[in-house]
Amino acid sequence: MRIPHMSKVQRLVLSAVLIILGFAGRELWQLQLVFSWLMVAAGLLAGYPIFKKAFSALRYKILGIDALVTIAVIGAVIIGEYWEAAAVTFLFSLGDYLESRSIEKTRSSIRALLDLAPVTARVLRDGREEVIPAEGVVQDDLIVVKPGEKVSVDGVVTQGYGALNQAAITGEPLPVEALSGSEVFSGSILESGYLIIKARRVGEETTFARILHMVEDAQDKKARTQKFLEKFSRYYTPGIIILAVILFVLTRDVTLSLTLLVIACPGALVISTPVSIVAGIGAGARQGILIKGGDIMERLGTVTAVALDKTGTLTEGRPRVSEVIPLGSHCSDELMRIAASGEAYSEHPLGTAVVSHAETQFGITGLNKPDDSRIIPGQGIEFSLEGNRYFIGNRRLFTDMEITLEEETEARLTAQEELGRTGVLVGTPQGVLGIIAIEDSLRPGVQELVQELRDQGVRHIAMLTGDGRRTAQAVAGNLGLDSVHSGLLPEDKVRVLAELQVGYGQTAMVGDGVNDAPALAAADLGIALGGAGKDIAMETADVVLLSSRIQKLSAALSLSRATVRNMKQNIVFALGVAGLLLAGVLVKTVNLSFGMLVHELSVLLVILNALRLMYFRAPGDTGRSLPRRLSKLHGRKRGRKKSRMEVV
Amino acid sequence: MTVKTYQLETVSCPSCIAKIEGMLKKTGGVTEAEVLFNSSRVRVQFDETEVDSQTLKSRITALGYPVKGER
Numbered sequence: 001m002r003i004p005h006m007s008k009v010q011r012l013v014l015s016a017v018l019i020i021l022g023f024a025g026r027e028l029w030q031l032q033l034v035f036s037w038l039m040v041a042a043g044l045l046a047g048y049p050i051f052k053k054a055f056s057a058l059r060y061k062i063l064g065i066d067a068l069v070t071i072a073v074i075g076a077v078i079i080g081e082y083w084e085a086a087a088v089t090f091l092f093s094l095g096d097y098l099e100s101r102s103i104e105k106t107r108s109s110i111r112a113l114l115d116l117a118p119v120t121a122r123v124l125r126d127g128r129e130e131v132i133p134a135e136g137v138v139q140d141d142l143i144v145v146k147p148g149e150k151v152s153v154d155g156v157v158t159q160g161y162g163a164l165n166q167a168a169i170t171g172e173p174l175p176v177e178a179l180s181g182s183e184v185f186s187g188s189i190l191e192s193g194y195l196i197i198k199a200r201r202v203g204e205e206t207t208f209a210r211i212l213h214m215v216e217d218a219q220d221k222k223a224r225t226q227k228f229l230e231k232f233s234r235y236y237t238p239g240i241i242i243l244a245v246i247l248f249v250l251t252r253d254v255t256l257s258l259t260l261l262v263i264a265c266p267g268a269l270v271i272s273t274p275v276s277i278v279a280g281i282g283a284g285a286r287q288g289i290l291i292k293g294g295d296i297m298e299r300l301g302t303v304t305a306v307a308l309d310k311t312g313t314l315t316e317g318r319p320r321v322s323e324v325i326p327l328g329s330h331c332s333d334e335l336m337r338i339a340a341s342g343e344a345y346s347e348h349p350l351g352t353a354v355v356s357h358a359e360t361q362f363g364i365t366g367l368n369k370p371d372d373s374r375i376i377p378g379q380g381i382e383f384s385l386e387g388n389r390y391f392i393g394n395r396r397l398f399t400d401m402e403i404t405l406e407e408e409t410e411a412r413l414t415a416q417e418e419l420g421r422t423g424v425l426v427g428t429p430q431g432v433l434g435i436i437a438i439e440d441s442l443r444p445g446v447q448e449l450v451q452e453l454r455d456q457g458v459r460h461i462a463m464l465t466g467d468g469r470r471t472a473q474a475v476a477g478n479l480g481l482d483s484v485h486s487g488l489l490p491e492d493k494v495r496v497l498a499e500l501q502v503g504y505g506q507t508a509m510v511g512d513g514v515n516d517a518p519a520l521a522a523a524d525l526g527i528a529l530g531g532a533g534k535d536i537a538m539e540t541a542d543v544v545l546l547s548s549r550i551q552k553l554s555a556a557l558s559l560s561r562a563t564v565r566n567m568k569q570n571i572v573f574a575l576g577v578a579g580l581l582l583a584g585v586l587v588k589t590v591n592l593s594f595g596m597l598v599h600e601l602s603v604l605l606v607i608l609n610a611l612r613l614m615y616f617r618a619p620g621d622t623g624r625s626l627p628r629r630l631s632k633l634h635g636r637k638r639g640r641k642k643s644r645m646e647v648v
Numbered sequence: 649m650t651v652k653t654y655q656l657e658t659v660s661c662p663s664c665i666a667k668i669e670g671m672l673k674k675t676g677g678v679t680e681a682e683v684l685f686n687s688s689r690v691r692v693q694f695d696e697t698e699v700d701s702q703t704l705k706s707r708i709t710a711l712g713y714p715v716k717g718e719r
Contacts, residue, residue: 053667053712062670064663100658107688220684230665237663265663274686294686 008097011045015090018042022086039082047073047089050096065265068241072258076592079254087593088262095600099267102607106275109282109614110219113212116168116187121152124196137202145195150187153199154206154533157182162193169208169532170547171288185532207533211546214292214538215285219278221293225567226273233270240264240582256585259592263581268602272570275610280563283616288546289556290531296542299525301564303557305504306458307497309519310465310475311349312512313529313550315440319349321357322421325412326434333362335434339426341367342383342392350424351381353438378466378489380424391427394468398425398432405432420474422467442475443550450480452554456561460504464493464519493519510553512537527553555618566613570606577602649679651693652701654708655717659688664713671711675699 006014022038025031047070054066069092076085118134124142134152137143142158145151151164163175168187175191178184184197187208203209222230244260247253277294284291291297308314324332340358343351344367358364373383379400380393391397395413398405405413409425409432416423416437424436453461462483465472472486485496493509497519500507509516509523512530520526520541528534528541530548538544545552581598584590590598659665665683668690672681677698683690692704705715 049712056711057667057671060667060671060674062667064667066663103688104658107686110687216687219686220689222686278686 008049008093011048012090012094012097015042015046015086015093018045019086019090022083036082039086040077043073043077043082043086043089046086046093050089050092063241065267068261068264072261072592075254075258081255081592084592088596091593091596091600095596095603099600099603099607102604102611103271103275106279106282106607106610106614107219109279110215110285112282113168113215113285117208117212118150118152118186122146122149135203137199139199139202141199141202143197143199145190145197147190147192147194150189151184151195151197152202153186153197154201154208155184155197155199157184157195158198159196160194162195163191164195165189165191166532166547169211169288171286171552172547172549183533207538210538211285211290211532214290214544215281218290218292218296219281221295223273223277223294223298223567225298225571226277226294229270229273229571233266236266236269237264255592256588259585259590259595260582262592262595263578263585263599265599266574266578267599268574268606269571269578271603272574272606273567275607276563276567276570276613279610279613280559280566280616283614284556284559287552287555287559287617288532289552289559290538290544290546291556291560292542292544296525297560297563298567299506300508300543300557300560303458303506303508303525305460305462305500305507306453306553307462307464307493307500307507307509307519307523308481309493309509309511309516310463310467310472311440313443313510314446314463314475314479315442317349317440317512319353319422319438319440321353321361321436322439323416323437324357324434325416325437327406327409327412327432330433332434333364335426335436336362337364337367338385338390338433339392339424339436340364341385342370342373342381342390342426344369345373346381350422350438354424354436357436389429391429392424394423394425398427401429403427403429403431409435414470417468417470418474420471420477422471443548445549445551447479449550449554452551453557456554456557458557460500462496462500464488464496464509490515490518494522497522508543512548527556529553551618558618559616562616563613566610570609573609574602574606649693650696650701651691652704653684653689653691653719654705654715655719656688656690656708656713657716659683659685659690659713668708668711668713671707672704675704675707678704 018038019042022035026035050066051070054070057064058067069088073085073089120131121134121137122144123130123132123137124144129144137153143153157178157180159180161179164178164184165175166185166188167173169185178195185208186206240260241264244257248257277297280297281291291300311317324335326332326335336358340355343354368385370383370385373381375381376397379397380391382391391401412435413423421437421439424438426433426436450461460482462485463476463481464485466488467486469486472484476484488496497507497509501524506524508525508527509519510527510529511520517536517540520528525543526541527543527545528537529545531537531544532546543556545556577598581590581595585595665685668683669681672678672692678692678694680693708715
């Protein structure tokens with residue numbers, strides 16, 4: 001007989017109608033036989049997909065929950081418990097349907113990200129705009145972006161000006177300014193203005209595509225708890241089946257054994273961890289917090305020590321010259337000209353700061369390039385210019401070169417360092433010509449961050465820096481850090497981390513990911529700040545904070561703590577229900593259909609609990625949820641709403 | 649060896665894992681099969697000279713888990 005195709009819902013509704021009719025027949029007209037037949041029909045209708053699955057699995061000699069339910073139902077029919085048979089199949093199917101619907105919902109927290117991927121691109125070819133599928137864009141294409149449109153590539157703005165919403169990537173609700181020379185990412189939406197972008201990276205190479213893949217892969221990396229529970233369930237199910245058989249042999253009580261079969265699948269327990277993790281990772285991704293897997297989520301939730309890199313993490317990472325101090329008979333202009341020439345090829349942030357200060361404040365351009373220059377790691381550079389030898393660097397460079405620092409030099413240098421500035425000495429083999437003081441201001445919100453970390457149970461907060469002791473201490477100043485480690489080379493950072501791990505347990509290293517790669521890798525957890533667009537940081541860190549707002553660190557910590565808490569609630573609840581059910585069945589207070597009802601309800605409750613995580617917001621985070629923001633954007637696109645930020 | 653990841657319609661019960669993995673592992677040519685429960689996907693490693701992707705997909709579908717996509 002061919003059974004016509006029906007949707008799950010149709011099946012369930014029809015089955016419910018049959019059950020009601022059956023009861024009506026029995027209660028109103030005493031039609032016992034009709035009742036029995038209607039119950040069997042209802043059971044068959046609701047249970048058909050279960051039976052089918054059970055048989056197809058049996059072909060491969062696999063005994064799943066479907067098979068157990070099928071056996072229980074057949075058993076119930078044989079012993080004449082028709083209502084029980086119908087109730088079990090109906091409840092199981094209903095539970096299964098609701099389960100898949102709600103589980104899809106936790107998974108959708110990640111799939112929603114996929115919908116944010118750009119679909120089309122407006123390309124400028126031969127002077128004409130052309131809308132093509134996003135995957136058709138090639139490197140160096142010029143892309144035109146109009147208000148309300150999505151950027152389809154990673155690239156650099158060559159023309160135009162606008163307010164760019166990067167929420168899809170960084171989770172930041174406020175738009176950023178994009179102008180000629182700005183780096184922009186695929187997936188951002190232009191709120192207002194007009195941009196022409198030169199494509200640097202397209203398709204799968206874009207930051208957005210990489211983030212998507214990382215999130216997708218992250219959800220499948222199991223938490224330790226999940227692995228444990230899966231192993232547990234591998235023994236639990238066969239254990240219960242054996243128990244059912246033993247009980248039958250001993251007591252000859254079919255009902256009891258069948259009821260045991262129904263609760264043999266520890267559904268809620270096995271589902272308890274993955275649903276929380278997937279919801280947690282999804283919630284994080286939408287806020288620009290990339291947590292690369294369940295085990296990382298678990299570890300992040302138990303961090304007891306945090307090591308913060310100074311430059312680029314606690315500070316803005318944009319050092320600028322704050323004072324030029326010529327010594328002796330030398331003048332500022334001369335000092336800057338020599339320093340800028342020496343640093344002309346330098347890629348060191350301090351060097352770049354010196355060169356740009358020389359250009360903007362002193363109007364020094366068209367420099368003579370040094371004849372030869374040598375970088376002395378951790379100290380500075382040595383170079384020749386117009387026949388003279390010069391040194392630019394820290395105190396150690398000058399002591400190593402046996403150049404005496406006069407008393408005045410030492411005093412001036414110390415004074416700058418106590419202000420939290422880095423003093424760069426410029427000199428010749430004969431002596432110091434002057435000092436260039438460089439400052440890198442603290443990121444806003446660092447003070448609050450330290451307090452938030454403490455509130456989250458972090459016992460030790462350390463600062464790691466390559467700067468000298470005085471500068472480091474001045475910056476750490478009243479931040480209330482527990483320790484400051486200064487004058488560190490990259491390998492020293494690894495050593496300090498090992499000490500912290502021994503002293504305080506689970507240690508996270510937070511860096512901007514550019515020169516901290518070894519430290520990020522050495523820590524229990526590497527957290528990269530401002531990772532969007534920085535490939536190495538995105539690849540090596542365990543947690544990537546895509547925006548450069550340092551507050552995201554405490555948001556990440558509280559999210560992971562909330563996720564772990566959610567997971568634990570689920571496990572405790574699932575274990576409790578499984579234990580109670582088992583006990584209830586053994587003392588015969590739980591019958592077949594009630595056992596199924598409780599079993600299905602517990603699974604649903606566990607999923608619903610995990611769903612709460614999708615709406616998780618760190619305390620103090622005022623950013624609106626992504627879906628609302630997007631609907632606002634779409635509204636704006638149609639001209640119904642006005643932009644929050646006007647760009648003139 | 650070819651490795652494919654199939655996106656399945658909701659794998660919601662943990663016993664589905666054993667079922668799908670078990671079936672695939674008993675299929676000739678399949679060297680590895682892992683159900684990624686969290687994302688409702690299954691990753692299969694197989695020898696294309698012995699079994700093709702289409703057969704695998706139809707077998708998974710026949711088991712009650714329609715394949716929605718692959719990569």
